[in-house]
Amino acid sequence: MTTLLSFVLARLLLLVVEVGVLLAFGAWVFQVPVRGSMLDLAVLCVLGSLAFSALGLLVASRAQTIEAVSA
Numbered sequence: 001m002t003t004l005l006s007f008v009l010a011r012l013l014l015l016v017v018e019v020g021v022l023l024a025f026g027a028w029v030f031q032v033p034v035r036g037s038m039l040d041l042a043v044l045c046v047l048g049s050l051a052f053s054a055l056g057l058l059v060a061s062r063a064q065t066i067e068a069v070s071a
Contacts, residue, residue: 004057007053007057008050008053011049011053012046012049015045015046015049019041019045
């Protein structure tokens with residue numbers, strides 16, 4: 001359980017950095033305004049990250065060999 005929790009928390013920590021860099025880059029280089037609620041964006045990003053992490057864990061748990069995961 002601890003390993004799974006550390007995997008999810010590491011993903012969420014990286015998510016904060018990735019989204020922050022992308023938003024800052026878009027606003028700085030392309031002058032794209034950030035409109036809407038930051039809370040909505042944060043909730044959407046967290047839900048997406050959890051969904052794709054769950055999908056990755058599902059694929060990893062069902063595969064019998066490493067080759068099957070990458071195929």
